[in-house]
Amino acid sequence: MKNVLVTGGAGYIGSHACKALKLAGYNPVTFDNLITGWADAVRFGPFEQGDILDAARLDDVFARWQPVAVMHFAALSQVGEAMQEPGRYWRSNLVASLTLIEAAVRAGCLNFVFSSTCAVYGDRDGVVIDENTAQAPINAYGASKRAIEDVLRNFGHAYGLRSIIFRYFNVAGADPTGELSERHLPETHLIPILLEVAKGQRDHVKIFGSDYATPDGTCIRDYIHVADLVDAHLLGLRWLEDGRGSNVFCLGSGHGYSVRQVVEEARNIVGHPIPVVMADRRLGDAASLVCGSQHALQELGWAPQRSLLPIMIEDAWRAMR
Numbered sequence: 001m002k003n004v005l006v007t008g009g010a011g012y013i014g015s016h017a018c019k020a021l022k023l024a025g026y027n028p029v030t031f032d033n034l035i036t037g038w039a040d041a042v043r044f045g046p047f048e049q050g051d052i053l054d055a056a057r058l059d060d061v062f063a064r065w066q067p068v069a070v071m072h073f074a075a076l077s078q079v080g081e082a083m084q085e086p087g088r089y090w091r092s093n094l095v096a097s098l099t100l101i102e103a104a105v106r107a108g109c110l111n112f113v114f115s116s117t118c119a120v121y122g123d124r125d126g127v128v129i130d131e132n133t134a135q136a137p138i139n140a141y142g143a144s145k146r147a148i149e150d151v152l153r154n155f156g157h158a159y160g161l162r163s164i165i166f167r168y169f170n171v172a173g174a175d176p177t178g179e180l181s182e183r184h185l186p187e188t189h190l191i192p193i194l195l196e197v198a199k200g201q202r203d204h205v206k207i208f209g210s211d212y213a214t215p216d217g218t219c220i221r222d223y224i225h226v227a228d229l230v231d232a233h234l235l236g237l238r239w240l241e242d243g244r245g246s247n248v249f250c251l252g253s254g255h256g257y258s259v260r261q262v263v264e265e266a267r268n269i270v271g272h273p274i275p276v277v278m279a280d281r282r283l284g285d286a287a288s289l290v291c292g293s294q295h296a297l298q299e300l301g302w303a304p305q306r307s308l309l310p311i312m313i314e315d316a317w318r319a320m321r
């Protein structure tokens with residue numbers, strides 16, 4: 001069985017990727033420091049606890065497992081936090097990723113799948129974003145991810161590292177069987193927060209800003225089901241294994257939903273009034289982020305199956321209950 005090193009494999013997206021890798025016949029080796037991940041989410045392969053800032057530990061793990069590829073999910077990923085603590089974001093994202101990329105090259109593991117983000121684009125004023133859209137991040141999260149993309153390109157030229165960069169839009173939903181769920185502590189993401197209100201764990205949800213230049217004044221996001229996202233990762237891994245070289249793909253559904261629309265859909269699905277309180281804008285938020293995924297559809301043959309808002313909320317709700 002081929003080993004794949006999965007950093008952040010104990011986290012939300014990483015654990016879903018491990019399950020998909022296992023089902024596809026790979027052995028996912030999770031590498032995670034458990035700061036934001038969950039040990040009980042590591043169920044599909046071996047677990048190596050460690051921090052990707054620790055080069056010696058990474059060298060050990062690469063030598064032990066000799067992975068055919070790295071899938072690099074480990075990161076800090078909250079826009080609000082990135083505005084308040086930029087240094088943490090540069091260190092945990094850029095410095096740690098550089099340490100990992102150097103270790104991969106030292107070990108001769110030259111296939112690298114990287115979780116980037118639509119936050120590399122900043123605020124694009126309502127245009128549909130694709131791989132050719134100019135990057136202009138407005139927070140340390142997006143800026144640190146863009147810098148890692150540059151590192152991957154430089155290491156491609158210097159050492160033959162082959163990378164697939166996926167720029168995720170808003171990942172949502174959960175494993176349709178309910179085996180895995182989205183868990184963050186504290187939770188900051190819109191859909192899990194709405195479901196926590198429905199479960200009685202919170203009184204209300206705050207809507208961050210109702211004066212954006214969007215039809216209903218709230219931010220528009222493109223939500224993509226985590227199961228579709230990890231399918232793209234398997235296609236990206238095969239692309240690299242087939243020697244097709246480095247590439248960049250945006251992953252989204254192509255549909256934008258406002259915060260109010262997401263709240264309304266959640267109310268319909270869970271049958272709970274989900275009270276809202278209007279609040280100030282959250283620093284670092286773009287007004288609208290909607291993806292054009294033609295490149296992934298055409299080149300990877302990727303076809304999202306579950307990235308419809310009601311399905312994503314239903315799957316998240318089932319997993320949460």
Ligand code: UFG
Pocket residue numbers: 077078079117118119141169170171188189190191193205206207208209219220221259282285289
């Ligand atoms: N929102 C609220 N109230 C909340 C939580 C969120 O109104 O309690 C709003 C946000 O302001 C935003 C939208 O709902 O407009 C979605 O917010 P999330 O926190 O769910 O997601 P983000 O768009 O901030 O972040 C996501 C990923 C990041 C990624 C980013 C790109 O979590 O990793 O998209 O902008 F980088």
